[in-house]
Amino acid sequence: MQRFCKPKVGSSILSTGTARAARHSLDFALALTATIYTFDVDLAHADRGVYETLALRVARHPSESEDYLVTRLLAYCLEFTEGIAFSTGGLSDPDDPALAIRDLTGAITTWIEIGAPDAARVHKASKAAERVVVYTHKDPAKLLAQWSGERIHRAADVELYAIDRTLLAALVGRLQRRMAFALSVTGGQLYVTLGDTVLEGAVERHHLE
Numbered sequence: 001m002q003r004f005c006k007p008k009v010g011s012s013i014l015s016t017g018t019a020r021a022a023r024h025s026l027d028f029a030l031a032l033t034a035t036i037y038t039f040d041v042d043l044a045h046a047d048r049g050v051y052e053t054l055a056l057r058v059a060r061h062p063s064e065s066e067d068y069l070v071t072r073l074l075a076y077c078l079e080f081t082e083g084i085a086f087s088t089g090g091l092s093d094p095d096d097p098a099l100a101i102r103d104l105t106g107a108i109t110t111w112i113e114i115g116a117p118d119a120a121r122v123h124k125a126s127k128a129a130e131r132v133v134v135y136t137h138k139d140p141a142k143l144l145a146q147w148s149g150e151r152i153h154r155a156a157d158v159e160l161y162a163i164d165r166t167l168l169a170a171l172v173g174r175l176q177r178r179m180a181f182a183l184s185v186t187g188g189q190l191y192v193t194l195g196d197t198v199l200e201g202a203v204e205r206h207h208l209e
Contacts, residue, residue: 033061033062034059034060034061034062035059035060035062035177036057036058036059036060036177037057037058037059037060037175037177037178037179038055038056038057038058038177038178038179039054039055039056039058039073039178039179039180039181040053040054040055040056040179040180040181041053041054041056041077041180041181041182041183042181042182042183043077043080043182043183044182044183044184044185045077045078045080045183045184045185046184046185046186047185047186047187047188048185050080050081052080054076054077054080056073056076058072058073058086059086061091063091064091066172066175067137067168067169067172068114068115069175070137070168070171070172070175071114071115071135071136071137071163071168072086072098072099072114072135074135074163074183074190074203075098075099075112075114075135076099077183078135078161078185078203079099079101079110079112079133081101083101083102083103083104083109084099084100084101084110085099085100085102086098086099087099087100097111097112097113097125098112098113098114099112099114100112100129108128108129109129109130110129110130110131110132110133111125111126111128111129111131111132111133112132112133112134112135113125113132113135114134114135114136114137115136115137115138116136116138116142116143116146117134118146119146119147119150119151119152120150122134122147122152122158123150123151123152123153126152126153126154126155126157126158127153131157131159132154132157132158132159133158133159133160133161134158134159134160134161135161135162135163135203136160136161136162136163137162137163137165137168138162140160140162140204140206141206143160144160144206144208144209147208148208148209152208155208156207156208158208159205160205160206160207160208161203161204161205161206162203162204162206163190163201163202163203164190164201164202164203164204166201167190167192167199167200167201168201170199171192171199174194174197179194181193181194185203188202188203188204189201189202189203190202190203
């Protein structure tokens with residue numbers, strides 16, 4: 001059984017001077033406008049050998065849809081490892097990934113996008129991080145078509161995962177400001193246990209040709 005230290009959700013390494021002041025201003029603005037959700041997740045990711053209990057406080061930006069929020073939450077769980085964190089600025093910070101995994105120096109090793117980022121953003125991410133992952137709640141075929149023929153650095157290495165939209169819709173229908181559930185992952189299949197209800201759906205990888 002593999003255990004990881006819990007990261008401080010939303011934490012980030014700040015630069016000095018003006019950049020630090022700008023970040024503090026952004027965090028303050030987000031705190032005034034965001035809705036805070038609390039999720040307690042009993043994670044058992046058999047495919048990766050990750051078993052952990054997560055206590056997450058997730059800030060939902062006013063422009064963030066519920067299905068985007070749920071996809072972002074599931075992406076965090078699916079990618080959970082030491083150094084993972086949500087973007088401090090959320091959707092209000094276009095320069096940061098929705099999620100990132102950083103090494104001990106603060107450098108981004110895995111850049112994680114949610115939804116349907118355009119090719120330019122994926123290109124930028126692929127030049128900035130060794131690994132780029134996109135979790136989408138949209139139609140993956142349309143996203144791949146959008147990227148086709150566009151300039152994307154190391155396009156073949158970009159990982160695109162589509163989460164079953166029926167599962168997402170079921171979770172959105174049960175979304176509350178405070179939730180506790182168990183998430184099991186085995187063979188690419190997700191099982192979400194909420195009380196006596198078990199929801200399931202696949203997470204499927206798609207490749208950019």
